[in-house]
Amino acid sequence: MFLCVFKEECVMSAVYNHKTVEKKWQQIWQDEKAFAATNDYSKPKYYALVEFPYPSGQGLHVGHPRPYTALDIVARKRRMQGYNVLYPMGWDAFGLPTENYAIKNKIHPKIVTKNNIDHFKEQLQSIGYSFDWDREINTTDPDYYKWTQWIFLKLFKAGLAYKQEMPINWCTSCKVGLANEEVVNGVCERCGSPVVRKVKSEWMLKITDYADKLIEGLDHVDYIERVKTQQKNWIGRSTGAEVDFAIAGKEDKLRIYTTRCDTLFGVTYMVVSPEHPYLDKYKDEIKNWDEIESYREQASRKSDFERAELAKDKTGVEIDGLKAVNPVNGKEVPIWVSDYVLMSYGTGAIMAVPAHDERDWEFAKKFNLPIIQVVAKNGEEVDVNEAAFTDVATGVLINSDFINGLEVKEAKEKMIEFLTEKGIGNAKVNYKLRDWVFSRQRYWGEPIPIVHCDKCGYVPVDESELPLLLPEVESYMPTDNGESPLAAMTDWVNTTCPCCGGPAKRETDTMPQWAGSSWYFLRYTDPHNTETLASQEALKYWLPVDWYNGGMEHTTLHLLYSRFWHRFLYDQKVVPCPEPYQKRTSHGMILGENGEKMSKSRGNVVNPDDIVRDYGADTLRTYEMFIGAFDAAASWSEDGVKGCRRFLDRVWKLQDIMTDEEGFSKEFETKMHQTIKKVSFDYENLKYNTAIAQLMTMLNDFSKAGKITKGELKTYLILLNPVAPHITEEMWEAIGENGRVYQQTWPEYDEAKTVESMVEIAVQINGKTKATINIAKDADKDSVIAAAKEALGSRLSGNIIKEIYVPGRIVNIVAK
CATH class of the missing domain: 1.10.730.10 (Isoleucyl-tRNA Synthetase; Domain 1)
Known part of the structure; x- marks a missing residue:
C-alpha cells in the first residue's frame, strides 16, 4: 500500500518550493544551534577546516561554495557517525584591498570590513552550511589580534623577529611594498602604476631557521603529493659548497654558493646582482660607472620574479676595472652585473659555467664569453658552442686538472676536500627559502607591539598591555615618504621605553595579512578565551585539524607560514602537536562557461545569489559537487x-x-x-x-x-x-x-x-553472442546450459560438438 503523510504545518506541494523550504530550515538550524560543536571532550572529535575568506566588496563568487560544500558534506556525515564536529568560519579581514577601497570611497576600513562581512555571512547562510557560527572569528577584532601580537612577541623574544634594510618592490601610487607576485610587467597589479625598487627597513621573521623542520614534518601528514612537492620546492633545500673568489688586487672576496663545485674549472665569468654592495664600495675604480648606474636604475623597475624569469632576454654590463680570480686554477675571469642575479637569494653573486647551464650559456653566447666543457658522458667532448650540455648529473670530469676522470659524485667530494684544505670554501646546506618580510607601511593591519628606544634599541611592549590597539585616524592615506600613516600620529607614536623608562617611539609599520591567517585555526578551538589564545584542554582535544581544504594557490606561502608559526608554538609548548593539519587537499577552480577564468572584464562571472534565488541552495550545492572531479578545474554550465x-x-x-x-x-x-x-x-x-x-x-x-x-x-x-x-x-x-x-x-x-545474487552472462554460438541470460551466481553448469539453450531457441541448430561454460561470464555452444 502507498502511504502519504502530511503535517498540518507543512502541506506537501506537488512542486518543490525551494524559497520557502530553505529559509524555513535555515531558521530552524539557527534556533536549534544544530551544528554547534560541544565542549564534551569525552566524545570522538573531528575538526574540518576550510580557508576563511577575505570579505571583499564583491561578495561570494561561485568558486567559494566548491570547497565549503565539500567539507560541509564531510562534517554532516561525521556528525551522523557520532563525532563531535568542529566546522568553523571566520574572516581574514585585514589587508590592502579594503584599505584601497576605503581610500577611494572615503569610508573608514572598519566600516568597509563590517559591511563586507555582513554581506558574506548572509550569503553563506543562504547556502545552508553547517558552520558553527558561535565560534566565528575576525582578524580585525582586538580580542583576536591581541593574540596575533602575543605570538609576534614570542617570536621576537626567541630571536626569530628582527629588522633589516632590504630592497622591496615599491608601488609609486599605492605607496606600499608589494610581493613579487603583485608586480606584472613592471607595474602594480592592482593600480597599474610603475613599481620601483626601494630600500626599506623591514621586520623579518626567521622562517629559514625552521626550514629542515618544515621539510621533515611533511613525512608525518596526509597531504596530496603535489602539495608536499610544492612545499619542498619552495623551501628548496640543497647541498653544495660555499666558495670564495678573490677580487684581483683586493682583500675582498666574492662568496658564492654552488651545488656543482665539481664544475669550478669550467667557470669563465662571474655575475653579481645590481644591488651588490661591492659596486658602491669600488665605485671610484669602476671605469664604466655611468653605464653600471644606468643599468641598476633599469633593474630597480623590475620585480624579482621578472628578473629571474628563465625565458627573458639576457641583459648585463661587464665591470671595467674589477676581475675575479678562480680559486682552483688562479685564472682571472670577468665580473658582470646582471639583473637575473638577486641580492635576496644566496650571496648576490654566482659563478657561471656556461657549458653546463642553459642560462649561463645564453648569456655567454650573447656577450662572446668563453665556454669550457668539464663534464662528459663516457669521457667524450661535445660541441658546447652549439648548446649547453646540461645532462651532467652523472658522467666523468674532463679539463679539470686533479679531478679529471672522476665520476661527478666523487669529484664533488674531492673538490670540497680541496676547498676546505686551502681555506677557500666549505661544504654547505642551502635553501631557496628566504626569511619572511613581515611589515607593511599601511594602516589597516595589526600594530606591531615594539617600541624603539635610542638607548635600548627595539623593545617589546609588555604583554599585559596587549592588545596594542590600532588607533583611530582621520587620514589613512599612504605617505609620500613610504612611512605608515601611523607615523603621523605623534601622540600615539611617542611613548616611554618599557626597559629604561626614557623616551621612545612605537613601531609604525603594521603586520601583513598573512599574520592573522597563520594561526586562526587555533582560535576556533576556544574563540572566547580572554586569558590565552586557547586553553590547553581545547587545543589537546581538537588538534591537529583532521581535514583542511583550500586552493592550490595557498599551498606554498599560507601553508608554509601557518606550519612555521605552529611548529614554533609547539617548540614553545603552547600547542600539543608539531603539525597543524593532518590532511590537506585542494580543489580545482571553477571557470566560466567559455572555459576561461571568471572575471568582470570577460563578462563570465556567475553570482551564487542568482543561482540560490532561481534554483535553490540545494541545487547550487549539488551542481558544484557534480560538476566534475573535485581537484580539477571545471567550466560552469x-x-x-x-x-x-x-x-x-x-x-x-x-x-x-x-x-x-x-x-x-x-x-x-x-x-x-x-x-x-x-x-x-x-x-x-x-x-x-x-x-x-x-x-x-x-x-x-x-x-x-x-x-x-x-x-x-x-x-x-x-x-x-x-x-x-x-x-x-x-x-x-x-x-x-x-x-x-x-x-x-x-x-x-x-x-x-553488496554482492549481486544474480549475474547476467552472454550466450554464444560458435563464439558469437546471440543472447543474454540472468542466472544465480551459484548455479551449476547443467542448469546454466539448459537456460542458455532455452534462450537460444530455434537459433540453435545442427550438431552440438561442445558445451563450454565459463562461470559467471559466458556460455559458448560449438555446433556444426
Whole structure:
C-alpha cells in the first residue's frame, strides 16, 4: 500500500518550493544551534577546516561554495557517525584591498570590513552550511589580534623577529611594498602604476631557521603529493659548497654558493646582482660607472620574479676595472652585473659555467664569453658552442686538472676536500627559502607591539598591555615618504621605553595579512578565551585539524607560514602537536562557461545569489559537487545547473510512490547496500560527483519500478542530506518522521549484501553472442546450459560438438 503523510504545518506541494523550504530550515538550524560543536571532550572529535575568506566588496563568487560544500558534506556525515564536529568560519579581514577601497570611497576600513562581512555571512547562510557560527572569528577584532601580537612577541623574544634594510618592490601610487607576485610587467597589479625598487627597513621573521623542520614534518601528514612537492620546492633545500673568489688586487672576496663545485674549472665569468654592495664600495675604480648606474636604475623597475624569469632576454654590463680570480686554477675571469642575479637569494653573486647551464650559456653566447666543457658522458667532448650540455648529473670530469676522470659524485667530494684544505670554501646546506618580510607601511593591519628606544634599541611592549590597539585616524592615506600613516600620529607614536623608562617611539609599520591567517585555526578551538589564545584542554582535544581544504594557490606561502608559526608554538609548548593539519587537499577552480577564468572584464562571472534565488541552495550545492572531479578545474554550465534542479524535483516526487514498508525491498536490497557503500566511500575521498551519480542511478531505478519503501526513502534521504540538506529535511518531516535528518545515524552496509545474487552472462554460438541470460551466481553448469539453450531457441541448430561454460561470464555452444 502507498502511504502519504502530511503535517498540518507543512502541506506537501506537488512542486518543490525551494524559497520557502530553505529559509524555513535555515531558521530552524539557527534556533536549534544544530551544528554547534560541544565542549564534551569525552566524545570522538573531528575538526574540518576550510580557508576563511577575505570579505571583499564583491561578495561570494561561485568558486567559494566548491570547497565549503565539500567539507560541509564531510562534517554532516561525521556528525551522523557520532563525532563531535568542529566546522568553523571566520574572516581574514585585514589587508590592502579594503584599505584601497576605503581610500577611494572615503569610508573608514572598519566600516568597509563590517559591511563586507555582513554581506558574506548572509550569503553563506543562504547556502545552508553547517558552520558553527558561535565560534566565528575576525582578524580585525582586538580580542583576536591581541593574540596575533602575543605570538609576534614570542617570536621576537626567541630571536626569530628582527629588522633589516632590504630592497622591496615599491608601488609609486599605492605607496606600499608589494610581493613579487603583485608586480606584472613592471607595474602594480592592482593600480597599474610603475613599481620601483626601494630600500626599506623591514621586520623579518626567521622562517629559514625552521626550514629542515618544515621539510621533515611533511613525512608525518596526509597531504596530496603535489602539495608536499610544492612545499619542498619552495623551501628548496640543497647541498653544495660555499666558495670564495678573490677580487684581483683586493682583500675582498666574492662568496658564492654552488651545488656543482665539481664544475669550478669550467667557470669563465662571474655575475653579481645590481644591488651588490661591492659596486658602491669600488665605485671610484669602476671605469664604466655611468653605464653600471644606468643599468641598476633599469633593474630597480623590475620585480624579482621578472628578473629571474628563465625565458627573458639576457641583459648585463661587464665591470671595467674589477676581475675575479678562480680559486682552483688562479685564472682571472670577468665580473658582470646582471639583473637575473638577486641580492635576496644566496650571496648576490654566482659563478657561471656556461657549458653546463642553459642560462649561463645564453648569456655567454650573447656577450662572446668563453665556454669550457668539464663534464662528459663516457669521457667524450661535445660541441658546447652549439648548446649547453646540461645532462651532467652523472658522467666523468674532463679539463679539470686533479679531478679529471672522476665520476661527478666523487669529484664533488674531492673538490670540497680541496676547498676546505686551502681555506677557500666549505661544504654547505642551502635553501631557496628566504626569511619572511613581515611589515607593511599601511594602516589597516595589526600594530606591531615594539617600541624603539635610542638607548635600548627595539623593545617589546609588555604583554599585559596587549592588545596594542590600532588607533583611530582621520587620514589613512599612504605617505609620500613610504612611512605608515601611523607615523603621523605623534601622540600615539611617542611613548616611554618599557626597559629604561626614557623616551621612545612605537613601531609604525603594521603586520601583513598573512599574520592573522597563520594561526586562526587555533582560535576556533576556544574563540572566547580572554586569558590565552586557547586553553590547553581545547587545543589537546581538537588538534591537529583532521581535514583542511583550500586552493592550490595557498599551498606554498599560507601553508608554509601557518606550519612555521605552529611548529614554533609547539617548540614553545603552547600547542600539543608539531603539525597543524593532518590532511590537506585542494580543489580545482571553477571557470566560466567559455572555459576561461571568471572575471568582470570577460563578462563570465556567475553570482551564487542568482543561482540560490532561481534554483535553490540545494541545487547550487549539488551542481558544484557534480560538476566534475573535485581537484580539477571545471567550466560552469547553466544547463548543468538546470539538470541538478530537475534531479531534486524528481527526488521530491519520490513521496508520491512511497509504500509503508520500513525495510529494504528484496528487489532493491543489494542496490541499497551498494549505494550506501559507494556514497560513504566517495564522500570521504573527494569523489562527490560519482557519489551523486550513484544517487541519480538509484533514483532512476525507483522511478522505473514505480515504488520505494519508506525504509529505502529514509536511507536515501540520509545519504543525500549532506549534499542537499534543505529538501531532505523537508521530505523527512513530510513523510511523518520525528526528529531531524541531521540527528540520524549514518547508515551502514552489509558487505555480503553488496554482492549481486544474480549475474547476467552472454550466450554464444560458435563464439558469437546471440543472447543474454540472468542466472544465480551459484548455479551449476547443467542448469546454466539448459537456460542458455532455452534462450537460444530455434537459433540453435545442427550438431552440438561442445558445451563450454565459463562461470559467471559466458556460455559458448560449438555446433556444426
